[in-house]
Amino acid sequence: MRINAHRLHESLRQLARIGATPGGGVTRLALSSEDRSARDLLRRWMEEASLRVRVDDFGNITGRRAGSESGKAVLMASHIDTVRRGGCYDGAYGVLAALEVMRTLNDAGVTTRRPLELVNWTNEEGVRFEPAMLASGAVAGRFTPEYVYGRTDRDGVTFGDELERIGYKGDRDNRPGPVAAYLELHVEQGPVLEDAGIPVGVVDGIVGITWSEITIEGRADHAGPSPMPLRRDALVAAARLIAGVDDIARAIEGAVGTVGRITAEPNVINTIPGKVTMSVDLRHPDSATLDRLVAGLERLASDIAALTGVTVAVNRFWTSEPTPFAAEIVDAVETAAAEMGISTRRFWSGAGHDAKYMQDVAPSAMIFARSINGLSHCEQEYSTPEDLEAGANVLLRAALGLAGIEGERTSHKRG
Numbered sequence: 097m098r099i100n101a102h103r104l105h106e107s108l109r110q111l112a113r114i115g116a117t118p119g120g121g122v123t124r125l126a127l128s129s130e131d132r133s134a135r136d137l138l139r140r141w142m143e144e145a146s147l148r149v150r151v152d153d154f155g156n157i158t159g160r161r162a163g164s165e166s167g168k169a170v171l172m173a174s175h176i177d178t179v180r181r182g183g184c185y186d187g188a189y190g191v192l193a194a195l196e197v198m199r200t201l202n203d204a205g206v207t208t209r210r211p212l213e214l215v216n217w218t219n220e221e222g223v224r225f226e227p228a229m230l231a232s233g234a235v236a237g238r239f240t241p242e243y244v245y246g247r248t249d250r251d252g253v254t255f256g257d258e259l260e261r262i263g264y265k266g267d268r269d270n271r272p273g274p275v276a277a278y279l280e281l282h283v284e285q286g287p288v289l290e291d292a293g294i295p296v297g298v299v300d301g302i303v304g305i306t307w308s309e310i311t312i313e314g315r316a317d318h319a320g321p322s323p324m325p326l327r328r329d330a331l332v333a334a335a336r337l338i339a340g341v342d343d344i345a346r347a348i349e350g351a352v353g354t355v356g357r358i359t360a361e362p363n364v365i366n367t368i369p370g371k372v373t374m375s376v377d378l379r380h381p382d383s384a385t386l387d388r389l390v391a392g393l394e395r396l397a398s399d400i401a402a403l404t405g406v407t408v409a410v411n412r413f414w415t416s417e418p419t420p421f422a423a424e425i426v427d428a429v430e431t432a433a434a435e436m437g438i439s440t441r442r443f444w445s446g447a448g449h450d451a452k453y454m455q456d457v458a459p460s461a462m463i464f465a466r467s468i469n470g471l472s473h474c475e476q477e478y479s480t481p482e483d484l485e486a487g488a489n490v491l492l493r494a495a496l497g498l499a500g501i502e503g504e505r506t507s508h509k510r511g
Protein backbone atom coordinates (compact mmCIF):
# COMPACT_ATOMS: atom_id res chain seq x y z
CA MET A 97 0.00 0.00 0.00
CA ARG A 98 1.31 3.47 -0.96
CA ILE A 99 -0.07 6.96 -0.53
CA ASN A 100 -1.35 8.92 -3.53
CA ALA A 101 1.44 11.49 -4.01
CA HIS A 102 -0.50 13.55 -6.52
CA ARG A 103 -3.43 13.94 -4.15
CA LEU A 104 -1.12 14.90 -1.28
CA HIS A 105 0.58 17.60 -3.37
CA GLU A 106 -2.74 18.93 -4.62
CA SER A 107 -3.99 19.27 -1.02
CA LEU A 108 -0.77 21.01 0.03
CA ARG A 109 -1.14 23.40 -2.89
CA GLN A 110 -4.75 24.22 -2.04
CA LEU A 111 -4.09 24.77 1.65
CA ALA A 112 -1.09 27.01 0.82
CA ARG A 113 -3.44 29.38 -1.01
CA ILE A 114 -4.98 30.39 2.32
CA GLY A 115 -2.76 33.16 3.64
CA ALA A 116 -0.47 32.98 0.60
CA THR A 117 2.22 35.71 0.46
CA PRO A 118 3.56 37.37 -2.72
CA GLY A 119 6.94 35.74 -2.08
CA GLY A 120 5.52 32.20 -2.33
CA GLY A 121 5.11 31.58 1.38
CA VAL A 122 2.21 31.63 3.84
CA THR A 123 1.14 33.86 6.73
CA ARG A 124 -1.51 31.99 8.70
CA LEU A 125 -1.18 33.00 12.33
CA ALA A 126 -3.00 30.96 14.96
CA LEU A 127 -6.71 31.81 15.37
CA SER A 128 -6.59 34.46 12.62
CA SER A 129 -9.27 34.60 9.93
CA GLU A 130 -6.83 32.78 7.62
CA ASP A 131 -6.47 30.03 10.24
CA ARG A 132 -10.27 29.78 10.36
CA SER A 133 -10.52 29.41 6.57
CA ALA A 134 -7.80 26.76 6.60
CA ARG A 135 -9.54 24.93 9.45
CA ASP A 136 -12.84 25.03 7.57
CA LEU A 137 -11.18 23.47 4.51
CA LEU A 138 -9.37 20.84 6.57
CA ARG A 139 -12.57 19.98 8.39
CA ARG A 140 -14.44 19.56 5.10
CA TRP A 141 -11.69 17.28 3.78
CA MET A 142 -11.74 15.25 6.99
CA GLU A 143 -15.50 14.81 6.75
CA GLU A 144 -15.22 13.85 3.08
CA ALA A 145 -12.75 11.16 4.18
CA SER A 146 -15.50 9.86 6.51
CA LEU A 147 -13.59 10.84 9.67
CA ARG A 148 -15.65 11.63 12.76
CA VAL A 149 -14.58 15.20 13.47
CA ARG A 150 -14.56 16.83 16.89
CA VAL A 151 -13.18 20.10 18.30
CA ASP A 152 -11.89 20.45 21.85
CA ASP A 153 -11.75 23.32 24.33
CA PHE A 154 -8.43 24.59 22.87
CA GLY A 155 -9.61 24.41 19.25
CA ASN A 156 -7.64 21.25 18.47
CA ILE A 157 -9.38 19.42 15.62
CA THR A 158 -9.43 15.63 15.75
CA GLY A 159 -10.72 13.32 13.02
CA ARG A 160 -11.23 9.70 14.04
CA ARG A 161 -11.23 6.66 11.79
CA ALA A 162 -12.76 3.75 13.65
CA GLY A 163 -10.85 0.53 14.15
CA SER A 164 -12.22 -2.96 14.63
CA GLU A 165 -11.48 -2.43 18.33
CA SER A 166 -12.54 0.61 20.32
CA GLY A 167 -10.26 2.24 22.85
CA LYS A 168 -6.86 3.85 22.49
CA ALA A 169 -6.01 5.35 19.12
CA VAL A 170 -2.82 5.81 17.11
CA LEU A 171 -2.49 9.57 16.59
CA MET A 172 -0.97 11.32 13.57
CA ALA A 173 -0.68 15.04 14.16
CA SER A 174 0.89 18.38 13.36
CA HIS A 175 -0.33 21.98 12.87
CA ILE A 176 -1.60 24.33 10.15
CA ASP A 177 -0.73 27.64 11.80
CA THR A 178 2.43 29.32 10.49
CA VAL A 179 4.91 32.05 11.39
CA ARG A 180 4.79 35.39 9.52
CA ARG A 181 5.91 34.82 5.92
CA GLY A 182 6.58 31.16 6.68
CA GLY A 183 6.73 28.25 4.26
CA CYS A 184 4.07 25.97 2.78
CA TYR A 185 5.27 22.76 4.48
CA ASP A 186 6.02 23.42 8.16
CA GLY A 187 3.10 21.77 9.95
CA ALA A 188 0.74 21.60 6.95
CA TYR A 189 2.73 18.67 5.55
CA GLY A 190 2.25 16.55 8.68
CA VAL A 191 -1.49 17.24 8.84
CA LEU A 192 -2.16 16.65 5.15
CA ALA A 193 0.06 13.56 4.97
CA ALA A 194 -1.98 12.13 7.87
CA LEU A 195 -5.15 12.98 5.92
CA GLU A 196 -3.63 11.26 2.89
CA VAL A 197 -2.99 8.16 5.02
CA MET A 198 -6.69 8.11 5.94
CA ARG A 199 -7.72 8.56 2.29
CA THR A 200 -5.35 5.77 1.20
CA LEU A 201 -6.81 3.37 3.77
CA ASN A 202 -10.29 4.27 2.57
CA ASP A 203 -9.30 3.54 -1.04
CA ALA A 204 -7.83 0.19 -0.03
CA GLY A 205 -10.83 -0.66 2.15
CA VAL A 206 -8.58 -1.42 5.09
CA THR A 207 -9.83 -1.49 8.65
CA THR A 208 -7.17 -1.13 11.32
CA ARG A 209 -7.51 -2.81 14.69
CA ARG A 210 -6.86 0.30 16.73
CA PRO A 211 -8.66 3.50 15.75
CA LEU A 212 -6.59 6.17 13.96
CA GLU A 213 -6.84 9.86 14.79
CA LEU A 214 -5.64 12.87 12.82
CA VAL A 215 -5.01 15.94 14.98
CA ASN A 216 -4.45 19.56 14.03
CA TRP A 217 -2.91 21.31 17.06
CA THR A 218 -3.78 24.95 17.79
CA ASN A 219 -1.01 27.55 18.05
CA GLU A 220 2.05 25.35 17.59
CA GLU A 221 4.23 28.21 16.39
CA GLY A 222 3.73 30.55 19.33
CA VAL A 223 4.25 33.57 17.10
CA ARG A 224 0.92 35.18 17.90
CA PHE A 225 0.33 33.70 21.36
CA GLU A 226 3.42 32.73 23.40
CA PRO A 227 4.54 30.16 24.30
CA ALA A 228 4.80 27.74 21.38
CA MET A 229 2.99 24.37 21.44
CA LEU A 230 0.39 25.89 23.73
CA ALA A 231 -2.53 23.55 23.00
CA SER A 232 -0.59 20.27 23.01
CA GLY A 233 1.05 21.44 26.24
CA ALA A 234 -2.39 22.09 27.71
CA VAL A 235 -3.65 18.64 26.66
CA ALA A 236 -0.54 17.15 28.29
CA GLY A 237 -1.37 19.04 31.49
CA ARG A 238 1.51 21.54 31.35
CA PHE A 239 -0.78 24.58 31.08
CA THR A 240 -4.19 25.23 32.65
CA PRO A 241 -7.14 26.31 30.47
CA GLU A 242 -7.16 29.69 32.28
CA TYR A 243 -3.52 30.23 31.35
CA VAL A 244 -4.16 29.29 27.71
CA TYR A 245 -7.27 31.48 27.32
CA GLY A 246 -5.51 34.45 28.91
CA ARG A 247 -2.55 34.54 26.50
CA THR A 248 -2.59 37.82 24.58
CA ASP A 249 -1.20 38.82 21.20
CA ARG A 250 0.60 42.10 20.42
CA ASP A 251 -2.72 43.93 20.20
CA GLY A 252 -3.91 42.68 23.57
CA VAL A 253 -6.44 40.25 22.06
CA THR A 254 -6.77 37.05 24.08
CA PHE A 255 -6.50 33.47 22.86
CA GLY A 256 -9.91 32.73 24.42
CA ASP A 257 -11.68 35.57 22.60
CA GLU A 258 -10.11 34.71 19.25
CA LEU A 259 -10.92 31.02 19.65
CA GLU A 260 -14.60 31.95 20.12
CA ARG A 261 -14.55 34.54 17.31
CA ILE A 262 -13.41 32.00 14.73
CA GLY A 263 -15.94 29.46 16.02
CA TYR A 264 -13.50 26.79 17.15
CA LYS A 265 -14.06 26.67 20.90
CA GLY A 266 -15.28 23.13 21.49
CA ASP A 267 -15.62 20.82 24.48
CA ARG A 268 -13.14 19.40 26.90
CA ASP A 269 -14.55 15.93 26.20
CA ASN A 270 -13.40 16.28 22.59
CA ARG A 271 -9.69 16.30 23.32
CA PRO A 272 -7.58 13.83 21.29
CA GLY A 273 -7.11 10.33 22.57
CA PRO A 274 -6.93 8.23 24.63
CA VAL A 275 -3.63 7.64 22.88
CA ALA A 276 -1.90 4.32 22.23
CA ALA A 277 0.95 5.88 20.23
CA TYR A 278 1.73 9.28 18.74
CA LEU A 279 3.37 9.96 15.36
CA GLU A 280 4.31 13.36 13.98
CA LEU A 281 5.62 13.81 10.46
CA HIS A 282 7.36 17.13 9.73
CA VAL A 283 9.86 18.73 7.39
CA GLU A 284 13.34 18.61 8.92
CA GLN A 285 13.96 22.40 9.05
CA GLY A 286 17.70 21.68 9.13
CA PRO A 287 20.47 20.44 6.81
CA VAL A 288 21.30 16.99 8.25
CA LEU A 289 19.37 14.85 5.74
CA GLU A 290 20.40 16.91 2.73
CA ASP A 291 24.03 16.76 3.83
CA ALA A 292 23.78 12.97 4.18
CA GLY A 293 21.88 12.53 0.89
CA ILE A 294 19.03 10.73 2.69
CA PRO A 295 15.30 11.46 2.21
CA VAL A 296 13.81 10.59 5.60
CA GLY A 297 14.88 11.08 9.21
CA VAL A 298 13.91 8.99 12.21
CA VAL A 299 13.90 11.31 15.20
CA ASP A 300 15.37 10.03 18.49
CA GLY A 301 13.99 12.89 20.54
CA ILE A 302 13.97 16.62 21.05
CA VAL A 303 17.11 18.23 22.42
CA GLY A 304 17.27 20.04 25.73
CA ILE A 305 17.43 23.82 25.50
CA THR A 306 18.71 26.26 28.08
CA TRP A 307 18.66 30.05 27.93
CA SER A 308 20.93 32.39 29.88
CA GLU A 309 20.99 36.15 30.16
CA ILE A 310 24.48 37.68 30.33
CA THR A 311 25.06 41.09 31.87
CA ILE A 312 28.47 42.69 31.42
CA GLU A 313 29.29 45.85 33.35
CA GLY A 314 32.35 47.87 32.35
CA ARG A 315 32.85 51.64 32.38
CA ALA A 316 31.43 54.07 29.82
CA ASP A 317 33.97 56.72 28.91
CA HIS A 318 35.05 59.07 26.12
CA ALA A 319 36.45 57.16 23.14
CA GLY A 320 39.25 59.72 22.61
CA PRO A 321 41.11 60.53 25.84
CA SER A 322 40.93 56.99 27.32
CA PRO A 323 44.19 55.07 26.69
CA MET A 324 43.72 51.41 25.81
CA PRO A 325 45.31 49.92 28.98
CA LEU A 326 42.92 51.90 31.21
CA ARG A 327 39.65 50.89 29.60
CA ARG A 328 36.93 48.55 30.85
CA ASP A 329 35.04 48.05 27.60
CA ALA A 330 31.95 45.87 28.07
CA LEU A 331 31.55 45.23 24.34
CA VAL A 332 35.12 43.97 23.92
CA ALA A 333 34.42 41.53 26.75
CA ALA A 334 31.16 40.56 25.00
CA ALA A 335 33.07 39.87 21.77
CA ARG A 336 35.34 37.43 23.62
CA LEU A 337 32.31 35.79 25.21
CA ILE A 338 30.49 35.39 21.88
CA ALA A 339 33.55 33.74 20.33
CA GLY A 340 33.91 31.60 23.47
CA VAL A 341 30.31 30.34 23.31
CA ASP A 342 30.99 29.23 19.74
CA ASP A 343 34.15 27.40 20.90
CA ILE A 344 32.34 25.71 23.82
CA ALA A 345 29.60 24.36 21.55
CA ARG A 346 32.03 23.20 18.86
CA ALA A 347 34.07 21.27 21.43
CA ILE A 348 31.16 18.98 22.40
CA GLU A 349 29.64 16.53 19.91
CA GLY A 350 25.99 17.29 19.22
CA ALA A 351 26.00 20.66 21.00
CA VAL A 352 24.94 23.99 19.49
CA GLY A 353 25.40 27.43 21.02
CA THR A 354 24.10 30.79 19.85
CA VAL A 355 24.27 34.40 20.96
CA GLY A 356 21.21 35.74 19.19
CA ARG A 357 20.48 39.02 20.94
CA ILE A 358 22.83 41.72 22.18
CA THR A 359 22.37 45.27 23.44
CA ALA A 360 25.25 47.67 24.05
CA GLU A 361 24.88 50.86 26.09
CA PRO A 362 24.96 53.68 25.41
CA ASN A 363 25.44 52.46 21.80
CA VAL A 364 27.08 55.68 20.67
CA ILE A 365 29.94 56.06 18.16
CA ASN A 366 32.39 57.91 20.40
CA THR A 367 31.67 56.36 23.80
CA ILE A 368 33.28 53.20 25.19
CA PRO A 369 30.40 50.76 25.86
CA GLY A 370 29.72 50.60 29.58
CA LYS A 371 27.14 47.83 29.66
CA VAL A 372 26.16 44.89 27.49
CA THR A 373 23.27 42.47 27.89
CA MET A 374 23.05 39.40 25.67
CA SER A 375 21.39 36.02 25.39
CA VAL A 376 22.98 32.59 25.14
CA ASP A 377 21.00 29.63 23.74
CA LEU A 378 22.62 26.21 24.37
CA ARG A 379 21.20 22.87 23.18
CA HIS A 380 22.11 19.21 23.59
CA PRO A 381 20.27 15.84 23.74
CA ASP A 382 21.70 15.03 27.19
CA SER A 383 20.74 16.89 30.36
CA ALA A 384 24.10 16.44 32.12
CA THR A 385 25.95 17.67 29.05
CA LEU A 386 23.68 20.70 28.95
CA ASP A 387 24.77 21.43 32.53
CA ARG A 388 28.41 21.02 31.47
CA LEU A 389 27.88 23.53 28.67
CA VAL A 390 26.49 26.06 31.14
CA ALA A 391 29.37 25.37 33.54
CA GLY A 392 31.74 26.09 30.63
CA LEU A 393 29.90 29.34 29.97
CA GLU A 394 30.24 30.36 33.64
CA ARG A 395 33.98 29.57 33.64
CA LEU A 396 34.40 31.55 30.45
CA ALA A 397 32.56 34.50 32.01
CA SER A 398 34.80 34.60 35.09
CA ASP A 399 37.96 34.21 32.97
CA ILE A 400 36.92 37.16 30.81
CA ALA A 401 36.05 39.22 33.87
CA ALA A 402 39.50 38.56 35.36
CA LEU A 403 41.24 39.35 32.08
CA THR A 404 39.39 42.55 31.17
CA GLY A 405 38.32 44.07 34.50
CA VAL A 406 34.61 44.04 33.74
CA THR A 407 32.01 42.11 35.72
CA VAL A 408 30.14 39.33 33.94
CA ALA A 409 26.95 37.83 35.40
CA VAL A 410 25.37 34.65 33.97
CA ASN A 411 21.70 34.06 34.76
CA ARG A 412 20.39 30.72 33.52
CA PHE A 413 16.70 31.57 33.51
CA TRP A 414 14.95 28.89 31.42
CA THR A 415 15.54 25.22 30.62
CA SER A 416 13.54 22.75 28.58
CA GLU A 417 14.78 19.28 29.46
CA PRO A 418 15.67 16.87 26.63
CA THR A 419 12.80 14.61 25.53
CA PRO A 420 13.88 11.19 24.26
CA PHE A 421 11.10 9.53 22.27
CA ALA A 422 9.83 6.02 23.10
CA ALA A 423 12.27 3.44 21.77
CA GLU A 424 9.50 1.09 20.57
CA ILE A 425 7.84 3.83 18.49
CA VAL A 426 11.16 5.07 17.09
CA ASP A 427 11.96 1.46 16.15
CA ALA A 428 8.52 1.04 14.56
CA VAL A 429 9.21 4.08 12.35
CA GLU A 430 12.67 2.81 11.41
CA THR A 431 11.27 -0.64 10.60
CA ALA A 432 8.45 0.88 8.51
CA ALA A 433 10.97 2.82 6.40
CA ALA A 434 13.19 -0.24 5.96
CA GLU A 435 10.20 -2.33 4.83
CA MET A 436 9.42 0.29 2.19
CA GLY A 437 13.03 0.43 0.99
CA ILE A 438 13.41 4.05 2.12
CA SER A 439 16.81 4.92 3.58
CA THR A 440 16.86 6.82 6.85
CA ARG A 441 19.17 8.49 9.30
CA ARG A 442 18.49 8.73 13.04
CA PHE A 443 19.15 12.01 14.84
CA TRP A 444 17.78 14.45 17.41
CA SER A 445 15.53 17.38 16.60
CA GLY A 446 17.08 20.72 17.47
CA ALA A 447 13.68 22.41 17.36
CA GLY A 448 10.59 21.94 19.51
CA HIS A 449 7.43 20.18 18.26
CA ASP A 450 4.08 19.15 19.77
CA ALA A 451 5.53 15.63 20.06
CA LYS A 452 7.63 16.91 22.95
CA TYR A 453 4.55 17.30 25.12
CA MET A 454 2.77 14.26 23.72
CA GLN A 455 5.66 12.05 24.82
CA ASP A 456 4.40 12.81 28.38
CA VAL A 457 0.99 11.41 27.40
CA ALA A 458 1.85 8.37 25.28
CA PRO A 459 4.84 6.73 23.56
CA SER A 460 5.73 9.05 20.69
CA ALA A 461 8.11 9.51 17.76
CA MET A 462 8.68 11.82 14.81
CA ILE A 463 9.51 11.38 11.15
CA PHE A 464 11.37 14.07 9.18
CA ALA A 465 11.38 14.67 5.43
CA ARG A 466 14.47 16.30 3.92
CA SER A 467 14.43 20.11 3.65
CA ILE A 468 16.22 21.78 0.73
CA ASN A 469 19.06 23.97 2.04
CA GLY A 470 17.74 23.25 5.53
CA LEU A 471 15.53 26.35 5.26
CA SER A 472 12.36 26.85 7.29
CA HIS A 473 10.23 29.61 8.83
CA CYS A 474 10.78 31.48 5.55
CA GLU A 475 9.18 31.64 2.11
CA GLN A 476 12.05 29.64 0.58
CA GLU A 477 11.18 26.56 2.67
CA TYR A 478 11.01 23.61 0.25
CA SER A 479 11.02 19.82 0.10
CA THR A 480 10.82 17.83 -3.13
CA PRO A 481 7.61 15.95 -4.01
CA GLU A 482 9.61 12.70 -3.90
CA ASP A 483 10.84 13.30 -0.34
CA LEU A 484 7.37 14.36 0.82
CA GLU A 485 5.97 11.17 -0.69
CA ALA A 486 8.64 9.05 1.01
CA GLY A 487 7.93 10.61 4.41
CA ALA A 488 4.18 10.11 4.02
CA ASN A 489 4.69 6.46 3.06
CA VAL A 490 6.76 5.92 6.20
CA LEU A 491 3.94 7.51 8.21
CA LEU A 492 1.40 5.20 6.56
CA ARG A 493 3.44 2.08 7.21
CA ALA A 494 4.36 3.04 10.78
CA ALA A 495 0.73 3.86 11.62
CA LEU A 496 -0.40 0.51 10.20
CA GLY A 497 2.31 -1.29 12.16
CA LEU A 498 1.21 0.36 15.41
CA ALA A 499 -2.53 0.13 14.82
CA GLY A 500 -2.51 -3.35 13.28
CA ILE A 501 -4.74 -4.48 10.42
CA GLU A 502 -7.94 -6.35 11.13
CA GLY A 503 -7.50 -10.07 10.59
CA GLU A 504 -3.71 -9.85 10.33
CA ARG A 505 -1.25 -11.08 12.89
CA THR A 506 1.52 -8.61 13.67
CA SER A 507 4.57 -8.71 15.88
CA HIS A 508 3.43 -5.58 17.73
CA LYS A 509 2.13 -5.98 21.23
CA ARG A 510 -1.46 -5.15 21.84
CA GLY A 511 -3.17 -4.18 25.02
Ligand SMILES: [Zn+2]
Pocket residue numbers: 175186187220282
Ligand atom coordinates in the same frame (compact mmCIF):
# COMPACT_ATOMS: atom_id res chain seq x y z
ZN1 LIG B 1 6.10 23.00 12.69
